[in-house]
Amino acid sequence: MSGYEKPDYWSKKARSEGYPARSVYKLMEIDGKFRIFRPGVRVLDIGAAPGSWSLWTLRKLKGGGFLAAVDLSPLRMQPPFPNFFFVQGDLHSPDIRAALRGKGPYDIIMSDAAPATSGNRTLDTCRSEAIVEAVADYADELLSPGGAFIAKLFVGGGERELLDRLRSRFREARGFKPKTCRPESFETYLVGLGYRGA
Numbered sequence: 596m597s598g599y600e601k602p603d604y605w606s607k608k609a610r611s612e613g614y615p616a617r618s619v620y621k622l623m624e625i626d627g628k629f630r631i632f633r634p635g636v637r638v639l640d641i642g643a644a645p646g647s648w649s650l651w652t653l654r655k656l657k658g659g660g661f662l663a664a665v666d667l668s669p670l671r672m673q674p675p676f677p678n679f680f681f682v683q684g685d686l687h688s689p690d691i692r693a694a695l696r697g698k699g700p701y702d703i704i705m706s707d708a709a710p711a712t713s714g715n716r717t718l719d720t721c722r723s724e725a726i727v728e729a730v731a732d733y734a735d736e737l738l739s740p741g742g743a744f745i746a747k748l749f750v751g752g753g754e755r756e757l758l759d760r761l762r763s764r765f766r767e768a769r770g771f772k773p774k775t776c777r778p779e780s781f782e783t784y785l786v787g788l789g790y791r792g793a
Protein backbone atom coordinates (compact mmCIF):
# COMPACT_ATOMS: atom_id res chain seq x y z
CA MET A 596 0.00 0.00 0.00
CA SER A 597 1.40 3.42 -0.93
CA GLY A 598 1.63 6.26 1.59
CA TYR A 599 -1.17 8.02 -0.29
CA GLU A 600 -3.57 5.14 0.30
CA LYS A 601 -2.71 4.67 3.98
CA PRO A 602 -5.97 4.73 5.95
CA ASP A 603 -6.26 7.98 7.88
CA TYR A 604 -8.81 9.23 10.40
CA TRP A 605 -11.36 9.93 7.61
CA SER A 606 -10.97 6.51 5.95
CA LYS A 607 -11.57 4.77 9.27
CA LYS A 608 -14.55 6.99 10.06
CA ALA A 609 -16.03 6.26 6.59
CA ARG A 610 -15.70 2.52 7.18
CA SER A 611 -17.35 2.76 10.58
CA GLU A 612 -20.28 4.68 9.07
CA GLY A 613 -20.76 2.20 6.21
CA TYR A 614 -19.29 4.35 3.40
CA PRO A 615 -16.95 2.71 0.89
CA ALA A 616 -14.69 5.81 0.58
CA ARG A 617 -13.50 8.76 2.66
CA SER A 618 -14.50 11.17 -0.15
CA VAL A 619 -17.98 11.34 1.40
CA TYR A 620 -16.67 13.91 3.91
CA LYS A 621 -15.67 16.25 1.08
CA LEU A 622 -19.26 16.26 -0.18
CA MET A 623 -20.57 16.77 3.36
CA GLU A 624 -18.22 19.74 3.77
CA ILE A 625 -19.27 21.22 0.41
CA ASP A 626 -22.95 20.86 1.35
CA GLY A 627 -22.30 22.27 4.83
CA LYS A 628 -20.80 25.39 3.26
CA PHE A 629 -23.11 25.94 0.28
CA ARG A 630 -26.38 24.30 1.47
CA ILE A 631 -27.00 22.58 -1.85
CA PHE A 632 -29.10 19.52 -0.97
CA ARG A 633 -32.79 20.02 -0.20
CA PRO A 634 -35.55 17.44 0.25
CA GLY A 635 -36.92 16.02 -2.99
CA VAL A 636 -34.08 17.08 -5.32
CA ARG A 637 -33.10 15.12 -8.44
CA VAL A 638 -29.35 14.48 -8.50
CA LEU A 639 -26.84 13.19 -11.06
CA ASP A 640 -23.61 11.71 -9.62
CA ILE A 641 -20.84 11.41 -12.26
CA GLY A 642 -17.83 9.26 -11.36
CA ALA A 643 -19.80 7.65 -8.55
CA ALA A 644 -17.81 4.49 -7.68
CA PRO A 645 -17.27 3.06 -5.18
CA GLY A 646 -20.40 4.88 -4.06
CA SER A 647 -19.94 7.08 -1.00
CA TRP A 648 -21.40 10.23 -2.53
CA SER A 649 -24.35 8.23 -3.87
CA LEU A 650 -24.98 6.49 -0.55
CA TRP A 651 -24.79 9.78 1.38
CA THR A 652 -27.21 11.39 -1.11
CA LEU A 653 -29.67 8.50 -0.85
CA ARG A 654 -29.55 8.62 2.94
CA LYS A 655 -30.09 12.39 2.80
CA LEU A 656 -33.03 12.08 0.38
CA LYS A 657 -34.76 9.57 2.72
CA GLY A 658 -36.64 7.92 -0.12
CA GLY A 659 -37.71 11.19 -1.79
CA GLY A 660 -36.17 12.84 -4.84
CA PHE A 661 -34.10 10.80 -7.28
CA LEU A 662 -30.46 9.88 -7.88
CA ALA A 663 -28.87 8.78 -11.15
CA ALA A 664 -25.21 7.73 -11.09
CA VAL A 665 -22.55 6.67 -13.60
CA ASP A 666 -19.06 5.23 -13.39
CA LEU A 667 -16.62 3.13 -15.40
CA SER A 668 -16.51 0.78 -12.41
CA PRO A 669 -19.30 -0.96 -10.49
CA LEU A 670 -20.43 0.47 -7.17
CA ARG A 671 -19.39 -1.18 -3.92
CA MET A 672 -22.76 -0.64 -2.32
CA GLN A 673 -26.16 -2.07 -3.13
CA PRO A 674 -28.69 0.38 -1.86
CA PRO A 675 -32.22 -0.95 -1.59
CA PHE A 676 -33.51 2.40 -2.81
CA PRO A 677 -36.24 2.59 -5.50
CA ASN A 678 -35.31 6.19 -6.33
CA PHE A 679 -31.88 5.18 -7.65
CA PHE A 680 -30.53 4.44 -11.14
CA PHE A 681 -26.94 3.38 -11.87
CA VAL A 682 -25.35 2.90 -15.26
CA GLN A 683 -21.83 1.55 -15.76
CA GLY A 684 -19.84 3.19 -18.55
CA ASP A 685 -17.87 6.17 -19.78
CA LEU A 686 -19.33 9.61 -19.09
CA HIS A 687 -18.09 10.68 -22.55
CA SER A 688 -20.10 7.97 -24.34
CA PRO A 689 -23.20 9.08 -26.30
CA ASP A 690 -25.09 5.97 -25.13
CA ILE A 691 -24.38 6.74 -21.48
CA ARG A 692 -25.37 10.33 -22.02
CA ALA A 693 -28.64 9.22 -23.60
CA ALA A 694 -29.36 6.92 -20.64
CA LEU A 695 -28.78 9.77 -18.19
CA ARG A 696 -30.77 12.20 -20.32
CA GLY A 697 -33.68 9.80 -20.01
CA LYS A 698 -33.67 10.24 -16.22
CA GLY A 699 -33.22 14.04 -16.24
CA PRO A 700 -33.52 16.92 -15.75
CA TYR A 701 -31.57 17.30 -12.49
CA ASP A 702 -31.43 19.91 -9.73
CA ILE A 703 -27.86 18.99 -8.82
CA ILE A 704 -25.11 17.66 -11.09
CA MET A 705 -22.06 16.57 -9.14
CA SER A 706 -18.84 14.93 -10.29
CA ASP A 707 -16.03 13.44 -8.27
CA ALA A 708 -14.74 11.82 -11.48
CA ALA A 709 -10.98 11.76 -11.80
CA PRO A 710 -8.68 10.22 -14.39
CA ALA A 711 -6.42 7.36 -13.30
CA THR A 712 -3.27 9.26 -12.39
CA SER A 713 -0.22 8.67 -14.61
CA GLY A 714 2.35 10.50 -12.51
CA ASN A 715 2.62 13.15 -15.23
CA ARG A 716 0.89 16.13 -13.65
CA THR A 717 0.41 18.00 -16.93
CA LEU A 718 -1.29 14.99 -18.52
CA ASP A 719 -3.39 14.30 -15.43
CA THR A 720 -4.62 17.89 -15.13
CA CYS A 721 -5.47 18.00 -18.88
CA ARG A 722 -7.55 14.84 -18.50
CA SER A 723 -9.23 16.22 -15.39
CA GLU A 724 -10.08 19.46 -17.22
CA ALA A 725 -11.59 17.44 -20.09
CA ILE A 726 -13.81 15.64 -17.58
CA VAL A 727 -14.97 18.92 -16.01
CA GLU A 728 -15.74 20.31 -19.50
CA ALA A 729 -17.85 17.20 -20.20
CA VAL A 730 -19.65 17.56 -16.86
CA ALA A 731 -20.34 21.22 -17.69
CA ASP A 732 -21.80 20.01 -21.01
CA TYR A 733 -24.09 17.67 -19.04
CA ALA A 734 -25.16 20.69 -16.98
CA ASP A 735 -25.94 22.72 -20.10
CA GLU A 736 -28.17 19.95 -21.32
CA LEU A 737 -29.69 18.52 -18.14
CA LEU A 738 -29.52 21.00 -15.25
CA SER A 739 -32.76 22.71 -14.21
CA PRO A 740 -32.93 26.50 -13.79
CA GLY A 741 -31.60 27.41 -10.33
CA GLY A 742 -29.67 24.12 -10.17
CA ALA A 743 -26.26 23.47 -8.62
CA PHE A 744 -22.98 22.07 -9.96
CA ILE A 745 -20.06 20.45 -8.15
CA ALA A 746 -17.02 19.09 -9.99
CA LYS A 747 -13.61 17.89 -8.88
CA LEU A 748 -10.68 19.40 -10.76
CA PHE A 749 -6.96 18.68 -10.64
CA VAL A 750 -5.48 22.16 -10.45
CA GLY A 751 -3.01 22.85 -13.24
CA GLY A 752 -3.77 26.16 -14.91
CA GLY A 753 -7.14 25.49 -16.57
CA GLU A 754 -9.27 26.45 -13.58
CA ARG A 755 -9.62 30.13 -14.59
CA GLU A 756 -11.12 29.24 -17.98
CA LEU A 757 -13.48 26.68 -16.44
CA LEU A 758 -14.60 29.12 -13.76
CA ASP A 759 -15.24 31.75 -16.45
CA ARG A 760 -17.48 29.25 -18.22
CA LEU A 761 -19.37 28.52 -14.99
CA ARG A 762 -19.66 32.23 -14.12
CA SER A 763 -21.36 32.86 -17.45
CA ARG A 764 -24.03 30.31 -16.55
CA PHE A 765 -24.45 30.41 -12.74
CA ARG A 766 -25.40 33.19 -10.34
CA GLU A 767 -22.26 32.32 -8.40
CA ALA A 768 -19.29 30.07 -9.18
CA ARG A 769 -16.08 29.50 -7.23
CA GLY A 770 -13.39 27.02 -6.32
CA PHE A 771 -13.47 25.33 -2.92
CA LYS A 772 -10.97 22.92 -1.40
CA PRO A 773 -12.50 20.90 1.47
CA LYS A 774 -10.27 20.49 4.52
CA THR A 775 -10.80 16.74 4.23
CA CYS A 776 -8.85 16.60 0.92
CA ARG A 777 -5.55 14.86 1.58
CA PRO A 778 -2.94 17.58 2.18
CA GLU A 779 -0.70 16.35 -0.65
CA SER A 780 -3.52 16.27 -3.24
CA PHE A 781 -3.76 18.94 -5.94
CA GLU A 782 -7.52 18.59 -6.32
CA THR A 783 -10.12 21.25 -5.74
CA TYR A 784 -13.85 21.49 -6.41
CA LEU A 785 -15.63 23.94 -8.68
CA VAL A 786 -19.04 24.88 -7.31
CA GLY A 787 -21.78 26.63 -9.29
CA LEU A 788 -25.00 27.87 -7.68
CA GLY A 789 -28.18 29.16 -9.33
CA TYR A 790 -27.98 27.86 -12.90
CA ARG A 791 -29.26 30.43 -15.39
CA GLY A 792 -28.75 28.59 -18.68
CA ALA A 793 -26.07 28.43 -21.38
Ligand SMILES: C[S@@+](CC[C@H](N)C(=O)[O-])C[C@H]1O[C@@H](n2cnc3c(N)ncnc32)[C@H](O)[C@@H]1O
Pocket residue numbers: 615616618619641642643644645646647648649665666667668684685686687707708709710711
Ligand atom coordinates in the same frame (compact mmCIF):
# COMPACT_ATOMS: atom_id res chain seq x y z
C1 LIG B 1 -12.48 9.49 -6.64
S1 LIG B 1 -13.46 8.30 -7.43
C2 LIG B 1 -15.10 8.81 -6.99
C3 LIG B 1 -15.44 8.50 -5.56
C4 LIG B 1 -16.93 8.64 -5.29
N1 LIG B 1 -17.33 10.02 -5.30
C5 LIG B 1 -17.32 8.07 -3.95
O1 LIG B 1 -17.61 8.85 -3.05
O2 LIG B 1 -17.33 6.84 -3.78
C6 LIG B 1 -13.36 8.79 -9.11
C7 LIG B 1 -14.17 7.91 -10.06
O3 LIG B 1 -14.21 8.54 -11.34
C8 LIG B 1 -14.44 7.50 -12.27
N2 LIG B 1 -14.20 7.95 -13.64
C9 LIG B 1 -13.07 8.47 -14.16
N3 LIG B 1 -13.20 8.70 -15.47
C10 LIG B 1 -14.49 8.35 -15.80
C11 LIG B 1 -15.23 8.34 -17.02
N4 LIG B 1 -14.67 8.77 -18.17
N5 LIG B 1 -16.49 7.92 -16.99
C12 LIG B 1 -17.06 7.47 -15.83
N6 LIG B 1 -16.39 7.44 -14.64
C13 LIG B 1 -15.12 7.87 -14.62
C14 LIG B 1 -13.48 6.42 -11.81
O4 LIG B 1 -13.84 5.16 -12.33
C15 LIG B 1 -13.59 6.52 -10.28
O5 LIG B 1 -14.46 5.54 -9.78
